Amino acid sequence: MKSFVAIAAVVAALAAVPALTHSNVVLNFLVVTLMIALAGQGWNILGGYGGQYSFGHAAFFGTGAYVTAILQVRYGVNAWVGFAASIAAGAVVGAIIGGLAFRAGLRSSYFALVTLAFAEVLRILASVTPITGAGVGILIKLDLRAQSFQFQSRAIFYLVILALVAVALVIARLLERSRFGAWLIAVRENEDAAMALGVDAFAVKLGAMVLSAAITAAAGCFYAQYFLFIDAAIGYGPWISIEALLTPIIGGVGTVFGALLGALVVKALGEGAKLITGDVPGLDLMIYGAVLVLVIRFAPRGLVGAVTDIYDYFRAAAQKPAAEAANG
Amino acid sequence: MVEPLLVVENISCRFGGLLAVNGASLSAPSARITALIGPNGAGKTTLFAVISGFLRPNVGRVRYCGEDVTGEPPHRLARRGMVRTFQIVQPFAGLTVRENILVGAHLRHRARDAALAMAEQVGCEVGLGELLDRPAHTLTVAGRKRLELARALATEPKLLLLDEVLAGLNPSEIRHIVPTVRSLATRGIAVVMIEHVMQAAMSLADRVFVLAEGRIIAEGSPAEVAADAAVVEAYLGHGAAAKMRGTNVH
Amino acid sequence: MPSPLILLSAVLNGLMTGAVYALVALGLTLIYGVLHIINFAHGALLSAALFAAFFAWQKLGLDPYIAAFVLAPVFFALGYALQRFIIGPASHGDDRNMLLVTLGLAVLIENALLYEFHADTRTVELAYGFRSIDLGFTFLAVSRVISFVAVFAVALVLWLIMSRTDTGKAIRAVAREKLGAELSGIDVAHIYAVTFGLGTACVAIAACLLIPNYYVNPSAGNAFVLIAFTIVVLGGMGSVPGALIGGLVIGVVESLGGFFFGESLGQVGIFLIFIAVLLVRPRGLFGANA
Numbered sequence: 064m065k066s067f068v069a070i071a072a073v074v075a076a077l078a079a080v081p082a083l084t085h086s087n088v089v090l091n092f093l094v095v096t097l098m099i100a101l102a103g104q105g106w107n108i109l110g111g112y113g114g115q116y117s118f119g120h121a122a123f124f125g126t127g128a129y130v131t132a133i134l135q136v137r138y139g140v141n142a143w144v145g146f147a148a149s150i151a152a153g154a155v156v157g158a159i160i161g162g163l164a165f166r167a168g169l170r171s172s173y174f175a176l177v178t179l180a181f182a183e184v185l186r187i188l189a190s191v192t193p194i195t196g197a198g199v200g201i202l203i204k205l206d207l208r209a210q211s212f213q214f215q216s217r218a219i220f221y222l223v224i225l226a227l228v229a230v231a232l233v234i235a236r237l238l239e240r241s242r243f244g245a246w247l248i249a250v251r252e253n254e255d256a257a258m259a260l261g262v263d264a265f266a267v268k269l270g271a272m273v274l275s276a277a278i279t280a281a282a283g284c285f286y287a288q289y290f291l292f293i294d295a296a297i298g299y300g301p302w303i304s305i306e307a308l309l310t311p312i313i314g315g316v317g318t319v320f321g322a323l324l325g326a327l328v329v330k331a332l333g334e335g336a337k338l339i340t341g342d343v344p345g346l347d348l349m350i351y352g353a354v355l356v357l358v359i360r361f362a363p364r365g366l367v368g369a370v371t372d373i374y375d376y377f378r379a380a381a382q383k384p385a386a387e388a389a390n391g
Numbered sequence: 392m393v394e395p396l397l398v399v400e401n402i403s404c405r406f407g408g409l410l411a412v413n414g415a416s417l418s419a420p421s422a423r424i425t426a427l428i429g430p431n432g433a434g435k436t437t438l439f440a441v442i443s444g445f446l447r448p449n450v451g452r453v454r455y456c457g458e459d460v461t462g463e464p465p466h467r468l469a470r471r472g473m474v475r476t477f478q479i480v481q482p483f484a485g486l487t488v489r490e491n492i493l494v495g496a497h498l499r500h501r502a503r504d505a506a507l508a509m510a511e512q513v514g515c516e517v518g519l520g521e522l523l524d525r526p527a528h529t530l531t532v533a534g535r536k537r538l539e540l541a542r543a544l545a546t547e548p549k550l551l552l553l554d555e556v557l558a559g560l561n562p563s564e565i566r567h568i569v570p571t572v573r574s575l576a577t578r579g580i581a582v583v584m585i586e587h588v589m590q591a592a593m594s595l596a597d598r599v600f601v602l603a604e605g606r607i608i609a610e611g612s613p614a615e616v617a618a619d620a621a622v623v624e625a626y627l628g629h630g631a632a633a634k635m636r637g638t639n640v641h
Numbered sequence: 642m643p644s645p646l647i648l649l650s651a652v653l654n655g656l657m658t659g660a661v662y663a664l665v666a667l668g669l670t671l672i673y674g675v676l677h678i679i680n681f682a683h684g685a686l687l688s689a690a691l692f693a694a695f696f697a698w699q700k701l702g703l704d705p706y707i708a709a710f711v712l713a714p715v716f717f718a719l720g721y722a723l724q725r726f727i728i729g730p731a732s733h734g735d736d737r738n739m740l741l742v743t744l745g746l747a748v749l750i751e752n753a754l755l756y757e758f759h760a761d762t763r764t765v766e767l768a769y770g771f772r773s774i775d776l777g778f779t780f781l782a783v784s785r786v787i788s789f790v791a792v793f794a795v796a797l798v799l800w801l802i803m804s805r806t807d808t809g810k811a812i813r814a815v816a817r818e819k820l821g822a823e824l825s826g827i828d829v830a831h832i833y834a835v836t837f838g839l840g841t842a843c844v845a846i847a848a849c850l851l852i853p854n855y856y857v858n859p860s861a862g863n864a865f866v867l868i869a870f871t872i873v874v875l876g877g878m879g880s881v882p883g884a885l886i887g888g889l890v891i892g893v894v895e896s897l898g899g900f901f902f903g904e905s906l907g908q909v910g911i912f913l914i915f916i917a918v919l920l921v922r923p924r925g926l927f928g929a930n931a
Contacts, residue, residue: 114737118744164920167923171740172679180867180916184912240503245490245493245497245506248486249486249494252486253482255445255477256542260542261470261474261495261546262494308741345752345756346752346756352752353745355741355742356727356731356746359745360742363733363738
């Protein structure tokens, strides 16, 4: 109960932002940040709780974006139906990649490689096949009505993505308290020991992959609706694979708020750097790479882990004088 | 007569050029402790891996509750009630003791509250009551062995395969854990234990099987097996049995 | 059906490209065989080496084949330092952390190159760059023939290091049984760093061999590295002959594939082979069980 209250508090605080500012710059920054947080939370389900590090989450993000774009532009399907279809499509792609990879027993480096390869295959295919617009990409027609999942006001977009992130936070919390979650974490810690205790590791990993893919696909779909444009480099490019894994790693893998926290930090760093040195290509990713290396080197459990460690340290230090007084 | 809970028939298992287990057979009834002993490298853990579904044998069958379960994956065997522990203890290092046992408890209890209650109960039974909220990686070897046992017990097994549960424990720790192991059989669980700590194994076991170089070379009560010349030779080398009887071997 | 001579020409070209692929893969497989990690930074290091070779040519007037003798030790030192001071200490005993660190380095290096030098493509102009050997039915560029020979020379040198020197023996010991090697007094952290350095040196030499015929930009290395991964997985992780043979095979497959299906689909084909090998036989043709 306590942590659902925490989620509600955080979401409520974030929801108040549009009331406090009308700045499009701030709102745009937050919308993009929350979108990345959503994609990152998707990665977190599989990587943080499940311990399976995917280097190709772009495969789901891009699928989410392309499916809704193709359905709307080529088949005139309603944008919200497209949204549902995107999530389903992401889940299916996750089931396929996960099914193949886990059936083959791929772990660790090999799993990372195969997910990377799948994402690259999709990227190349999307850049050459006509249905995805080949090299040109797809433009969704501007139609600023709610039924088209487009909004005049940036604040509404913000509230929509915030709602999606809230759902993802709740999912993570429910996972932590469920049997599936306990099994998933057990598989992460030690797959063989988990199997010996009755955990069907394959089914659990696959389930996590499907959930993870669906959440990341939702983020991709949102991207398409917000920017009204998608192409292979954006949808299936390495940038999103990296940001989706970076945010939970920095924020704290396997925690409810890690991806959100990490997204705020990462995006703030990126914007800050741009302000100082100008919008030179490569700057933001360069910083992300450096941050990733530094975090793993010095704070592998991310911000949440570091904060917990500091808290524990002070608590232990506070207890020592009391214990010494009792003994002395 | 009803077939024993576990019947292992003529298992052979080959790794590349090495025949790790060669035509081994054993059986283990409910509510009894069966020991599997033998010198290092005899193939005991390999045999356990075959029985518990981690390895497929080249030849032979494993029968459990009267059914052929050869080659079934470990998680399905666990659901049937056959659970193993590992020689090199494998706690879920990042979790607390309670959370570790919880994973086992969840096999039979879907709801978290019920599973937590089970975990608490089993944890106390096994002597970890004080340590339930400690991170598993802070436990001593003895604590980790108890944790392995607790996790397995939480799954409410009918057959428990204990791989060297006494290894690495000092005599005092062994003295404390032996009654716990004995109580398992009293509860109706069939226990098969691989053991090197000879005295404890012989005092606990109702029946002993001796594995050497992949083959079962003796079986019987602890007293019978201890007196068996082939067994002595397997441990102490060729001619040792005769030497011990004082006969000239040349 | 194209004439057999044209096919032969495609095969020969594939072999020569494949040789350089093999050298890149060799560095990767060496690192995997000893450290048991996949060096995701390999491609970015190749890009960095390409830039280094380019500037050696542009600013110092060094011919790439001469530059190789300079860049190899420089990049060996770089690789040694990366493993010793960054990657190794970051692992905290978990392989997955090393995956992330090498990925982080890859992103950092590649984008640092992008930031500093921008995305424009540069090329090297050599006096003998267009000279070729006339085989009658096709022309073979001199520079590519030199690359082909050089790769085998490097492989030979590596083999000599591995089998004749104490360091090489220590490397093989650590690869086979780390704990035992440690107990025998081998400084494992140093050996890991040496191995990483050797792998990076291979990449530097490959860059110098490539540069007469290839382009230089921050993402050039990446194009290579996924192919290098495919080769390493196909040939078997940690297998040197596997990397060499796999490299030649993939070079030919790419050449023929590109010939019949066009470049993009040829690339997809390679990735599909990669995925198939990972799923069906992850230890590849010559590798040990993972």
